[in-house]
Amino acid sequence: MAATPVVSIRGLWKSFTDTPVLKGVDLDVHRGEVVTIIGPSGSGKTTLLRCFTLLETSDGGGGTMDGVEVGYRDDGGERVPRSERELAPIRAETGMVFQMFYLFPHLTALQNVMLGLVKVRRMARAEAEEAAAAWLKRVGLADRMQHLPSQLSGGQQQRVGIARAVAMAPKVLLLDEITSSLDPSLVDEVLAVVRSLAEEGRTMILVTHEMAFARNVSDRIVRMAQGTIVADGAPGEVLDGVVPSPSGRGLG
Amino acid sequence: MSPGFAAMLDALPFLWRGLLVTLSVSALVVVLSLVAGAVLGLMRVYGPPVLQPAVQAFSDIVRGIPVLVLIFFVFYGLPVVGLQVNSFTSAVLALAIFSTAQVTELARGALQSIHHGQNEAAKAIGLTFGQRMASVILPQAARRFLPAWVNSVTDAVKGSALVSLIGVGDLMMAIQQVIGRTYQALPLYVLGGAIYFAINYGLSLLSRHCEQRLSYYQARE
Numbered sequence: 001m002a003a004t005p006v007v008s009i010r011g012l013w014k015s016f017t018d019t020p021v022l023k024g025v026d027l028d029v030h031r032g033e034v035v036t037i038i039g040p041s042g043s044g045k046t047t048l049l050r051c052f053t054l055l056e057t058s059d060g061g062g063g064t065m066d067g068v069e070v071g072y073r074d075d076g077g078e079r080v081p082r083s084e085r086e087l088a089p090i091r092a093e094t095g096m097v098f099q100m101f102y103l104f105p106h107l108t109a110l111q112n113v114m115l116g117l118v119k120v121r122r123m124a125r126a127e128a129e130e131a132a133a134a135w136l137k138r139v140g141l142a143d144r145m146q147h148l149p150s151q152l153s154g155g156q157q158q159r160v161g162i163a164r165a166v167a168m169a170p171k172v173l174l175l176d177e178i179t180s181s182l183d184p185s186l187v188d189e190v191l192a193v194v195r196s197l198a199e200e201g202r203t204m205i206l207v208t209h210e211m212a213f214a215r216n217v218s219d220r221i222v223r224m225a226q227g228t229i230v231a232d233g234a235p236g237e238v239l240d241g242v243v244p245s246p247s248g249r250g251l252g
Numbered sequence: 253m254s255p256g257f258a259a260m261l262d263a264l265p266f267l268w269r270g271l272l273v274t275l276s277v278s279a280l281v282v283v284l285s286l287v288a289g290a291v292l293g294l295m296r297v298y299g300p301p302v303l304q305p306a307v308q309a310f311s312d313i314v315r316g317i318p319v320l321v322l323i324f325f326v327f328y329g330l331p332v333v334g335l336q337v338n339s340f341t342s343a344v345l346a347l348a349i350f351s352t353a354q355v356t357e358l359a360r361g362a363l364q365s366i367h368h369g370q371n372e373a374a375k376a377i378g379l380t381f382g383q384r385m386a387s388v389i390l391p392q393a394a395r396r397f398l399p400a401w402v403n404s405v406t407d408a409v410k411g412s413a414l415v416s417l418i419g420v421g422d423l424m425m426a427i428q429q430v431i432g433r434t435y436q437a438l439p440l441y442v443l444g445g446a447i448y449f450a451i452n453y454g455l456s457l458l459s460r461h462c463e464q465r466l467s468y469y470q471a472r473e
Contacts, residue, residue: 055372085380092378102373106391106468115387116377148468168377 004067005030006172006203007052011061014044014051014227021047023227024061029172029205034198036206036214036235039224045207046099048224049174053094054087065093066171092120095165099177101157103149109136109160110145116168135163139193155186162193166202173197173204180209191217215239256439263430263440270426271447273340277422278409278451280344285351285408286401292352293359298381307356314353319411322346327418343415347408354404362397363389395466402459406452413448423447 005028014022022044029035037045050056052063054071062071070090072079082090103112113132117123123131136145139159149157158178165173175194179187191213198204198217208214214221214235221238223231231238296307314322326346330337337345366389374384416425427444431437 053376055375088375088378088380090378091375094376096373096376098369098373098376100369102367102369104370104373104388104392106395116379119383119387120378150468164377 003030005064006033006066007063007205008065008067009048009052009061009063012048012051012058012063013060014047014056014058021227022051022058025224025227025229027222027229027232029203031203032201033219034202034204034206034217035220035222036208036218037222037224038208038211038214038238039230043224044227045224046176049096049176049205049207053091053096053174055096065090088120092116092168093171095168095170095173097158097161097165097173097175097178099180101149101154101161101181103157103160103164105149108146108148109141109152109156109163112149112160113164113167116164121168132163132167135167136160138196139163140189153186154182155189158182158186158190159193162190162197166197171203173202175204175206175208177207177209211239255434256436259430259434259436260439260443263427263434263443266430267423267426267443267447270421270423273421274409274412274423275451277340277344277347277412277415277420278405281347281351281408281412282405284344284348285355285404288348288352289355290359292356293363294385296356296360297363298385311353311356311360314349315357317350319347319350320414320417322350323414323418339415339419343412343418343420347411347415350411351404351408354407355401358397358400358404359393361400362393365396366392395463395468398462398466399459402455406455409451409455410448 007027007029009025009027012022012025013020021042025044025048027035027048037048039045047056051058052070058071062069064070068090069079070087071082073082073086074080103109104115107115110129110132113135114125114128117128117131118125121128133142133145136142139162141156141159141163144152144156144160149160152160161178162175178194179190182190187210191210194204194206195213195217206214206218216235218235220233221231221235222229223238292307292310295303296311297304299307317325323343323346326349327339327342330342330345370388370392371384374388379387412422413424416422416428419425423444427440431440434440
């Protein structure tokens with residue numbers, strides 16, 4: 001019997017006003033897999049990640065993480081939407097890194113990484129500080145720990161964003177176009193960090209337009225177009241030719 | 253010594269008592285309106301959808317009424333509904349209601365000015381609503397709220413001059429009483445203006461100091 005996927009998305013639908021953005025998307029990601037989602041702007045890549053973590057409310061379908069339904073809980077046989085409080089610990093298991101970083105501007109780099117460790121993981125401050133410092137060193141920011149986000153370059157800010165997410169030891173890292181708002185000269189430093197995380201066998205879903213990087217780092221590439229998955233397979237197969245999605249959805 | 257200057261000096265002990273009343277009214281109004289306005293501002297942005305229009309209506313209505321009208325409304329209106337309160341309480345209540353409406357709008361604006369990405373990033377690391385408010389949203393909103401709030405505090409201090417019209421013995425009433433005795437109107441209004449200015453300028457300096465202390469936008473090294 002196949003292992004339960006870390007991330008399993010089934011029949012995800014989402015429309016903004018009357019425009020469908022996701023049209024019943026299915027996606028499984030297994031432990032240790034690096035899956036990259038590619039596709040033109042507006043194809044639903046980011047919305048897929050946001051709906052999975054319920055940063056966006058979907059119109060139908062949903063996801064599970066390690067077999068646990070993200071958006072609903074079982075209440076005596078009845079499916080009940082999870083409250084924000086119930087969602088919080090589930091979201092902590094999905095390390096989301098944003099295109100625009102969204103670092104907390106009033107906190108130093110170290111405090112940005114520590115916040116979740118102290119408040120969510122309930123670590124003692126000294127322990128959290130040690131863990132946060134270790135992650136900042138790992139992403140090459142040992143000398144920037146006490147800097148505020150406004151004192152960091154875009155690439156440095158994004159590396160803090162990655163450290164903040166990965167320090168929480170999430171079950172899956174969701175990286176949403178994390179180099180799209182960076183100066184081209186700063187892209188490589190961020191991708192190097194992602195590559196090193198991928199090499200550790202972390203489960204990751206990347207949304208990116210960096211095709212060469214996607215080919216190099218991914219176990220699988222998923223191509224989306226107009227709200228559906230139109231190809232899903234090995235990087236070479238998807239990037240070099242059309243590979244049908246396992247469900248056959250959205251082809252033709 | 254000119255008669256005007258002598259009148260100013262002679263009036264100081266009497267004005268001091270009025271000043272204490274002005275400061276008492278202002279302090280009570282500032283504290284009450286800060287607490288009530290912050291709560292209403294939070295309710296306006298994050299409260300139950302059914303309450304949000306009610307808070308907005310309160311704020312819109314009160315801000316649309318001149319503060320003097322509000323003072324008379326409370327002073328003459330409370331006895332009509334059977335609430336007998338003295339002029340000091342009426343004055344504090346009226347000014348606090350007026351100031352609460354201002355603070356509510358300032359709090360709403362400060363909260364809504366925080367980019368939604370901040371809330372999302374805080375959600376993404378698993379913070380609950382309370383944790384997001386305490387650690388992420390409010391510390392940022394407070395920095396944006398502070399300068400505008402100090403303006404509303406100075407408005408409250410200046411607005412307190414109107415309470416003399418319902419018989420509260422504040423600085424303004426003390427000045428008028430001294431003028432009634434000495435007929436030295438201009439020197440005493442100048443002195444009164446200088447006292448109000450000193451209070452409000454002190455508050456403005458304090459605000460600037462706090463803004464600089466709290467600023468998190470610093471030059472990149």
